[in-house]
Amino acid sequence: MHTRPFRSALYIPGSKPRALDKARGLPVDAILFDLEDAVSPDAKAEARSTLADALAQGGYGPRLKIVRMNGLDTDWGADDAAAIAAMDCDAVLLPKVNSVADLDALAALIPDLPIWAMMETPQGILNAASIAAHPRMAGFVLGTNDLAKDLHARGRAAMVTSLQLCVLAAKAAGIVVLDGVYNAFKDDDGLRAECAQGRDMGFDGKTLIHPAQIAITNAAFGPSAEDIDLARRQIAAFDAAAAEGQGVAVVDGRIVENLHIVTARATLAKADAIAALETT
Numbered sequence: 658m659h660t661r662p663f664r665s666a667l668y669i670p671g672s673k674p675r676a677l678d679k680a681r682g683l684p685v686d687a688i689l690f691d692l693e694d695a696v697s698p699d700a701k702a703e704a705r706s707t708l709a710d711a712l713a714q715g716g717y718g719p720r721l722k723i724v725r726m727n728g729l730d731t732d733w734g735a736d737d738a739a740a741i742a743a744m745d746c747d748a749v750l751l752p753k754v755n756s757v758a759d760l761d762a763l764a765a766l767i768p769d770l771p772i773w774a775m776m777e778t779p780q781g782i783l784n785a786a787s788i789a790a791h792p793r794m795a796g797f798v799l800g801t802n803d804l805a806k807d808l809h810a811r812g813r814a815a816m817v818t819s820l821q822l823c824v825l826a827a828k829a830a831g832i833v834v835l836d837g838v839y840n841a842f843k844d845d846d847g848l849r850a851e852c853a854q855g856r857d858m859g860f861d862g863k864t865l866i867h868p869a870q871i872a873i874t875n876a877a878f879g880p881s882a883e884d885i886d887l888a889r890r891q892i893a894a895f896d897a898a899a900a901e902g903q904g905v906a907v908v909d910g911r912i913v914e915n916l917h918i919v920t921a922r923a924t925l926a927k928a929d930a931i932a933a934l935e936t937t
């Protein structure tokens with residue numbers, strides 16, 4: 658169980674100083690500083706130094722700072738790895754991870770940082786369990802655009818098996834798992850529906866491409882007032898039942914057993930962690 662909230666993780670192109678600056682005041686739980694797909698080939702080298710400068714300047718507060726590099730099989734991967742090893746960041750995100758061999762190669766170049774994996778290739782999805790279990794692995798990020806491309810899939814329904822495989826692998830290994838982006842960044846209703854689906858599948862949060870997506874995502878992946886109220890009533894009812902020697906309570910017509918109390922306590926802990934983050 659992770660104590661840190663991961664409701665929202667915003668991609669920011671490393672090549673855009675204005676967006677890098679704006680992110681210092683955005684209420685996201687994590688930032689994915691991007692050197693890969695959001696940066697054109699002719700801007701890669703400059704983006705690397707723009708990003709290093711922004712991170713050195715600081716001001717990102719409690720947000721987890723994750724840098725997405727280019728793959729080690731590209732012209733930019735090795736230089737990215739060398740630069741990221743010296744950046745003031747919390748983790749490195751490797752795109753298009755196919756197997757643990759990709760992680761071993763990066764781990765040898767960056768000895769200290771936790772590694773996150775973009776899960777976005779058919780081979781990577783099929784190897785999700787071993788990738789999640791790698792000793793340096795800290796989190797999965799679904800790359801639903803690349804995955805749809807490689808699968809020749811249309812729509813999210815065609816990717817549900819892949820999404821669930823990643824959630825299963827991440828939960829088994831105890832790492833974070835974040836859902837893919839919702840491309841239509843002006844479609845609030847569509848985003849709300851996709852957030853609800855991802856949350857109900859077990860994702861810890863969602864990746865975003867635009868600040869306008871933050872509020873909806875934070876609301877969807879954080880416990881609601883109703884969730885918190887129910888958790889408190891379940892704990893109170895279970896404690897009362899236990900005091901009378903009972904192992905089961907009933908709340909709102911549903912049984913409450915010890916396993917439900919584990920979930921209820923996790924809900925309250927998450928609410929506390931969010932409150933702490935938002936007051937930092």
Ligand SMILES: CC(C)(COP(=O)(O)OP(=O)(O)OC[C@H]1O[C@@H](n2cnc3c(N)ncnc32)[C@H](O)[C@@H]1OP(=O)(O)O)[C@@H](O)C(=O)NCCC(=O)NCCSC(=O)C[C@H](O)C(=O)O
Pocket residue numbers: 667668669670675676677679680691694695775777799800801802803804837838842866867868
């Ligand atoms: C999608 C965008 C190109 C839209 O940009 P723009 O037209 O500038 O939007 P706005 O004018 O509405 O912007 C309003 C202000 O917000 C700032 N802004 C915009 N986007 C971001 C951001 N991502 N982070 C921080 N700040 C942002 C603008 O600077 C404006 O600020 P101000 O001028 O002060 O008012 C743009 O949003 C964008 O580039 N988004 C990121 C795209 C991206 O990162 N793509 C790659 C990641 S997705 C991916 O690769 C998924 C995966 O690999 C897969 O396979 O699925």
Ligand SMILES: [Mg+2]
Pocket residue numbers: 694752775777800802803
């Ligand atoms: Mg991708």
